[in-house]
Amino acid sequence: MQQEGCVIVTGAAGNLGRATVGLLAAQGLRLFCVDRTREALDDLLRSLPADAEASPFVAQNLGDPLFAQAMADAAVTRYGGIDALVNTVGGFATGPVGSQTLDQWELMMTLNARVALLTSIAVLPVMQAAHYGRIVHIAAAPGLKAGANQAAYAASKAAVMRLTESLAAEHRRHRITANCILPGTIDTPQNRAAMPDAKVSDWVAPEAIARLIAFLISPQAAVVTGGAIPATGLE
Ligand SMILES: NC(=O)c1ccc[n+]([C@@H]2O[C@H](COP(=O)([O-])OP(=O)(O)OC[C@H]3O[C@@H](n4cnc5c(N)ncnc54)[C@H](OP(=O)(O)O)[C@@H]3O)[C@@H](O)[C@H]2O)c1
Known part of the structure; x- marks a missing residue:
């Protein structure tokens, strides 16, 4: 890893x-928490230890290229480089294909696919130079195979997967890896509220996915690229 640099985490407060x-x-x-x-x-930031090295950055909409570029520029100004982008921004919508789908489609394509594209575009020149x-x-x-009521969500997550594969293929020679993670249902307050009768013990802890992310952004993970890695196992 570079001497100077940082990890950008988008959706950092999610x-x-x-x-x-x-x-x-x-x-x-x-x-660099966005x-x-x-x-x-x-x-x-209040939840982190006092000696944590973390800077906040407000980007009201990373689906806007100006916000995505401002994020990358500010990270470079603050830390001199960008070692990693961890993009956790995303959303979920469900429903049969019909009159509601166009709105859902545009929302999912923005939150899931467009944010992934724009944040990648913003960090790539810095990573290429390094x-x-x-x-x-x-x-x-x-994103691998849609079920009923998943058209917009599934299409947007498929777009994230295809984007990731292209990024990996285009930037292998720059020693830039790109991977995506396919989590099972994450144990979140929102999911507990939405599915009160679900078997929560079957869900995946966000901390477990964080450990996978920590490996994927480490120098030791250089050989892993272009992957769509399931995060569905139980601890
Ligand atoms: N939760 C699950 O069960 C599950 C399962 C499979 C995959 N995933 C995927 O995992 C990822 C993380 O999920 P999560 O549960 O951690 O999501 P989350 O809690 O909703 O966190 C997403 C964060 O991104 C922010 N955000 C939303 N739209 C944004 C935008 N346009 N620009 C900048 N920031 C924006 C949100 O802010 P606001 O809260 O202010 O909107 C929130 O802080 C997502 O890609 C999700 O699709 C989740």
């Missing part, structure tokens, strides 16, 4: 983002 920031901070990495509101970021980089996006199993 469920998976928060777990990832907590683990990476404990590992002593320099973190989310939509200053309040959410301040709350996140001849080093790690990119991790979060897809989902319906």
Whole structure:
């Protein structure tokens, strides 16, 4: 890893983002924590140990290329480089193909696919110049094969997977890896509220996915690229 540099975590104040920031901070990495509101970021930073090296950055909409570029520029100004991008921004929508689908499609394509594309575009020149980089996006199993009521979500996560594969193939020579993770249902407050009768013990802890992310962004993971890695096992 470069002497100077940082790990950008988008969606840093969300469920998976928060777990990832907590683990990476404990590992002593320099973190550039990106989310939509200053309040959410301040709350996140308060949860970290006093000696954690973490800077907040507010980007109200990473689906806008100006915000994505501003994020990368600010990370370079703050830390001199970008070792890794961990993009956890994403969303979920469900419903049969019909009159609601166009709105869902545009929302899912923005939150899942467009944010992954724009954040990748923003960090790539910095990583190319450094001849080093790690990119991790979060897809989902319906990106491999959709079930009923999943058209918009599944299509957007498939786009994340195809994007990741192209990034990996295009940047192998730059020593930049790109992978995506396919989590099972994550144990989150929102999922517990939405599925009160579900067997929560079958779900995946965000901290477990964070450990996979920590490996994928490490120098030791250089050989892993272009992957769509399931995160569905139980501990
Ligand atoms: N939860 C699951 O069971 C599950 C399963 C499979 C895959 N995944 C995927 O895993 C990833 C993380 O899920 P999660 O549960 O941690 O999500 P989450 O808690 O909703 O976190 C996402 C974060 O991104 C922020 N965000 C949303 N839209 C944004 C935008 N346009 N620009 C910048 N930031 C934005 C959110 O802010 P606000 O809260 O202010 O909107 C939130 O802080 C997502 O890609 C999700 O699709 C989740």
